[in-house]
Amino acid sequence: MLPLQLAASRRAVFCLATEKTEALAARIARPPAGASWAHRLRYRGGDGLAALRPEDAVDTVVIAGVGAATIVAILAALPRLRPSPARLVLQPRTDEAALRRWLSAHRWVLVSERLTEDRGRVYVTLAAERGADGALYRHPTLSRADLLAAGPLLVRARTAAMVRYWRAQRHRLAAIADSDASGAQAARARTALARARRILAAISKRGG
16 A cells, blocks of 8 residues: 555655565555556565566665565665665564664664554654664663663654554553563563663653
8 A cells, every 4th residue: 555655645756566476466555547647556476575686677666564674684685686676674573673683784774663552552663774873873861772672763753643652551561570481571571660760751751
């Protein structure tokens, strides 16, 4: 649906929608019959970024709807892409910290982070471009590990959605820490709870 919206709104001059196989690619939503913008779309099967060809000249890669580990595995092919994309837009379903860590280690700097709430679920969308991010992970009260977990740009934005999200995390982790969970699980919850409290203190005027 994203390529359809981008092509229809003319926000993109060309969109390549890919799936792992040609059979899956054939199931991607198509534009309505007679749409004047249909020529802006192409569909292709291929494993990850292997579906891209040099003549596509893709400048932005979007990967969404999968976990961070899958995104990282797909991004491992980036060095072989010619030309190299200028921007990555990523929406991991799990473990945003691991994805931020990978981006930082491979010299991709975050230029945007957004939280989106939809039907009771919170989605994190990251945009990154080539560059160094040394200053991005400096904060007066939070560690680099804290910022990897919370998102350095989200921490600075201090939105209401961000506060709600971390209050929910604090409540969930406190329940685990106080429950009859195994010793190891409770210990992990207490460590994560301490981090959630630090993050809330940093993003909430009254400390969460």
